[in-house]
Amino acid sequence: MSAENKSTEKISFFARPAVQSILASLLCIVFGLLIGYIALLFINAKGATEAIITIIKNYFTYPTKAAALKYFGNTLVKAAPLLMCALSIQFCYQAGLFNIGAAGQYVAGAGASLFCALKLGLPWYVCLIAAFVAGGIFGVVVGILKAYLNVNEVISGIMLNWIGLYTVNMLLSGVKETASPYTVTLASTNKAAVLPSIGLEKLFSNNKYVTIAIPLAILIAVLLKVILSMTVFGYEIKATGIAKDAAKYSGMKEKRNIILTLFIGGALAGLGAAFLYLTGYEQWSVTQSSVPGMGFNGIAATFLGGLDPIGTIFASYFIQHITSGGSYLDKNIYPSQISDFISAIIIYLCGFVLFFKYFLNSRIRNKKNNAEGGNK
């Protein structure tokens, strides 16, 4: 039968799952940048090195420290919602659900939080709750369709992305500036809806967009890590995800768990939108004709983060970092889409992570086996 090695045996450094995940993600990044660099070389060999450095440097391209800090803040401001979308996708993925609808749930969250803030004049915490609930409801629709009607969550998610976009456009038409398609600004309409900064802005050269959204997002990531790995709820969610029938057999309410998972997933994405729009960083354009990419980029961050909430914190930051970095490229030479290109390559490479780990493990095992054989 099976070899009876005790689990107490010391696991080698490279055999640790966390180490492998980090290594794999770093490899994806390196290869992604390398391929991006090659593409840059193709387009224009002369500026390529400088261009790739610009992408990596991001805010360090500013000469003053104050400016760099300010734009470090900006990168963080956008990384927070990205992290939330990534967590949304990840949480659902743990339960065996591919929540491609995060994009639509994000839209719903944006719609609800802005509507509450601008139309109803409610304070920020109510707006946050509204975003949470609205995103959650979009998730629940997917969940109900999945649990009771067996509709594939990827497809229903995609359909709801569009439905959400058009609905939110209609909803927010009521609070747009008269002469533009943008919603009115928070600062001018309802200051109480702007997320508090609790002094954080001071750390980033008075970047007024730096708010509690950033620490909150990180906190939520940690919370999810705890929930998934240490709680009864996490135990149930994961069991439902990997073995629906066994979950049902053991008395877990697997339909309820699917719906609940998607509620939470949706709520996270919804909250992510509120984390951006309630800082005043961006206004919603009611003529928007495509779903914001945040939800889709979340997929990238999730996988780059090794499907781990803590890893995802760093992955979200990294993706945002190179995306922002892309905007400093010399546009006379390189199309700005090059940073999208690099991100997409990195996501594609993330597909090979599983194989990479498998490869690493079999190498480690072979080495061990050889060593043991030698001892005999």
Added chain:
Amino acid sequence: MADNSEYAIEMLGITKRFPGIIANDNVTIQLKKGEIHALLGENGAGKSTLMSVLFGLYQAEEGVIKKDGKEVQINNPNDANDLGIGMVHQHFKLVQCFSVLDNIILGDETVKHGFLQKDVARKKILELSEKYGLKVDPDAKIEDITVGMQQRTEILKMLYRDNEILIFDEPTAVLTPAEIDELMQIMKNLAKEGKSILFISHKLAEIMAVADRCSVLRRGKYIGTVNISETNQEELSRMMIGRDVQLVATKEDKEPGKVILHVENMTVPSKLHHNNAVKNVSFDVREGEIVCIAGIDGNGQTELVYGLSGLENITTGKIELSGKDITHASIRERSTSGMSHIPEDRHKHGLVLDYSLAYNLVLQRYFEPEFSTGAGFLKKNEINKYADKLIDQYDIRSSQGAVTLARSMSGGNQQKAIIAREIDKNPDLLIAVQPTRGLDVGAIEYIHKQLIAQRDSGHAVLLVSLELEEVMSISDRILVMYEGEIVGEFEPKKTTPEELGLYMAGAKRKEVGA
């Protein structure tokens, strides 16, 4: 060696390793022409692996394979096919939504300009099915036909390819007694035709009945080969396990106590057809007795248990557990009210295959205060301690103990884990559905002992089994199910397998009161 070798197939010194395990360790078996050669061994002994090597699904690290005395290379199933080797796999390799015909021709299609010539194939299949008495409907879909017919499809698949060497990997594990008899006959016919057969089974009686010779494996190692005419079941099981095995369970007489499970007029709808799967069934199970539901597969036993355990809603009727009405109770409520359930499908229902053994061992109890805090956190230490206790107590073997992934464990040990979990709950009622299916005699002995221990300590046991031998040996009372109804109630001492067989086949019935 000469071309007119005595052996159809020789596997010499085969060694096959999997990560962390040597599945076959220098194994040699020789299959004579026209013989039925049985292969015996505990779960995980390496039988399927050895056959997969012969069939080209795996490549052995060491050893040679000879066909008719000539060394051959078998790198994939195509090579095996070309050499006339066919295999009926332990888990059928049939495409559920294809027809019987499509499954048979798959991989060996007759085509004209790339277009399938199904009529040619149909003719050939009907001829074969006539010749060997393998009744099938070529146009029926696999998902609609019985397991027996699926097996006949698998056999036809081999014959259709004119295979000379036929491998049967545990073909009887899923068959009804009548079907087993039929299969035995077919195998004998095939051998008579000159085909050579390798036959894997855990059922010693079957091996004694059909095989000419038997090779035994134990933990990947070759133990020996014996002539069936010169051996008996006891010797075989000793070779296999390395010790004497009690092949028939024994138990003392015991007077049943008060009613634990009371079922009244229960009707359960069917997922497959519009008819009800269980029709108006009533019965009781008492303290200190093992009640067995016997019957041919597909007569509503599965749905009956689903109805009892809450996996499926019942349409009418009433269920009481220890006097408490649980008709509309949730699965969780039933479980906490004293019902344990060893499910029929251990991979689908019984285990979360990608969870550790420890997590699986608390699958029914993780929410209890013993394993989780009021705030909803799991007490991991307690869970691991508890798992270690069960592993020890129930002798569950795995590579890394409590942290082993359930998926990587052998079938027998997976089953042991489920049994440990369900019994350790100390249930008033234990429902066990085919708990010994596919397990070796050692494991079966163990499970039977556990069931009887439950009964002896005054709990009620409801056993669903397709195997008459098991039914006869361990039950106190037998209920026969036919087409969703209970058509007879017997005491094992006052009936015979033959009588039960008639009821199971629907030839006879008597009214049974609850």
Added chain:
Amino acid sequence: MVLLLQYTLLFASVLILVALGGCFSEHSGVINLGLEGIMVIGALGGALTLKYINPSLPKLLIVLAVLGTSILCGVIYSMLLAFACINFKADQTLVGTALNMLAAAAATVIVKSINIAENPDNVSSTVQYVTSKKALVVNIGKFQFNWFMLVALIALIASYIVLYKTRFGLRLMACGEHPQAADSVGINVYTMRWAGVLISGLLAGIGGIVYITAGVSEWKFENGVAGFGFLALAVMIFGQWKPVNIGLAALLFGFFRALSNVYSGFDFLAALNIPGSVYNMMPYIISLIVLALTSANSRAPKAEGIPYDKGSR
């Protein structure tokens, strides 16, 4: 009326081609979420051919050349999916999503680079094909017939025959249903899955060029194909992975899509005065409702989405 018919057929042609592509891939066991991206790359190939081909060549030749390059591009691009998902067992949903993002970015980068190389002042991501595009259509009275409608019809019939009447189809579907069974009878599952994915690349590639030439004579590649690949996936599911049903489903979806654009031509619809957004949501809402009603007994290929591993059983 004629317009409604014409655009129904046009949109349906795109959906049929792409959904059939998805159908082949999924029957082989690989979920192809990257159809949208493959469409973009197929469209890119076709558009560039239209741009550079001599418009005075015989029409048939132009149509064939465009078909050829679109197919080539679609097939090559789909290799990225096949390689990662079949040989390296990557998560199919992830890779599909990555391919969608990659296609939009890559197509834009490529077109911009080409445009700038030709004329440093032209920084657009637009490819124009005004004259040569005329080869693709024939006016029959008020109805504008598009050769690709015929291509879609042929693809539909061919798919039906290939899947149900040939050895290839039987083997392909076996790989999507029960790859272990296919393997055990000597079918190379990896090869068949590659075939399935490449065929999906072929069909989606054509779908892409049909989509971007359906209504206009130039295309801006920043805009991708606006979700048509995903709509095609819905069509495929609604069509239960069966060519004939896919054909019907595509007609239904195409009809609503067309209606949302031409409703103003129907007085009674115009009189209802429904906001435009509602018509825009229609195809999506209807897909969702239809899927909700039909998915309960949906029969996706059993093994789709699961990488095949020879070792596992």
Added chain:
Amino acid sequence: GSNNAGTATTSEPAQTTETTEAADATEAPAAEETAAATDMRVAMITDYGDITDQSFNQSTYEACKAFSEANGCDFTYYKPEGDSDAERVAMIDKAVADNYNVIVMPGYAFAGAIKETADMYPDVKFVALDVSEYDLEGDDSDFNNETYANVFSAVYQEELPGYMAGYAAVKMGFTKLGFLGGMAVPAVIRYGYGFVQGADAAAKEVGADVTLNYAYGNQFYGDADITAAMDTWYQGGTEVVFACGGGIFTSAGEAAAKVGGKVIGVDVDQAPTIDGMYEKGMTVTSAMKGLQATVNTLLSAIRDGQWDKFAGKIENLGLVSGDDTSLNYVGLPEDSTVWNDTFSKDDYLKLVADMASGTIKVSNDTSAEKPSAENIKVNFQGNIK
């Protein structure tokens, strides 16, 4: 997309009003001016559209680039990461950090960014296009046409050329009109509402029974969906469509070609582009505004040390003269418009004179959600996509 309806063509210089200065810009600069010009470093920042939007950004980019090449000064452009003030500010910061001292910003969306940065960088010259005083000052606007000392903004009165186009179309004898906007952004709406007013006035004058389909494509490019809608219009009897937004004319042109319909161009004289793509005579006229000319004027002024003439001002560019149309910032192309008996060039000149003198008033109020008219029937279809 972008915030303007403009269509840029690389080949066609805008028919402009500031001919003299525009011409100067492309001529080789005089020796003493070169010194000034090389000190001048021009950066353009796009709004959320790319410089490939066949529209506002593209026109501005081309004008800036042409000027910079002609004058040998450094030029680059920045594209913000997304559509927000914060990201636009980031690009301004970056441009200043990279030592650019003239920043050209097309689009009303820059109002927020200008408010944040104008005071911070007093030495940088900001040239904004389409940023109105209201955009900058909100409800506190005093409408004195003054703003930050280092900012100049040009706002176009698109309702005027829109009016002219609508008026012309009806006078030319068309009775079934269409307006196909890109996205419903201020400039597009002004064009559209002007177009309706012009058609309305002309219908009253000639007593014709005029209907007008009004819709936005919600994007600045054509595709099958929009072509289908245009087919519906044209085949339902629409004779001429004002295709008002970036590349969206492709859908109108495609549909028009099938039935011999007509198209009205936007921003620049689009007749060469559209007629070149489809068929001769398809474009009956174009509603133009002198975007590139303004850029040229401003950059030349800065080069020539004349920035003070513009600094701190917001100019509403529209009609300057009732007599000399070449001085106006808006108008119809006098060469390519298909004049006829009922609407001749003289009729047009009279119209301009009346508008300039105030005899004809055109409202620039875009607060209404739908356009309205008294004498014609407007079928408002909203966003068709």
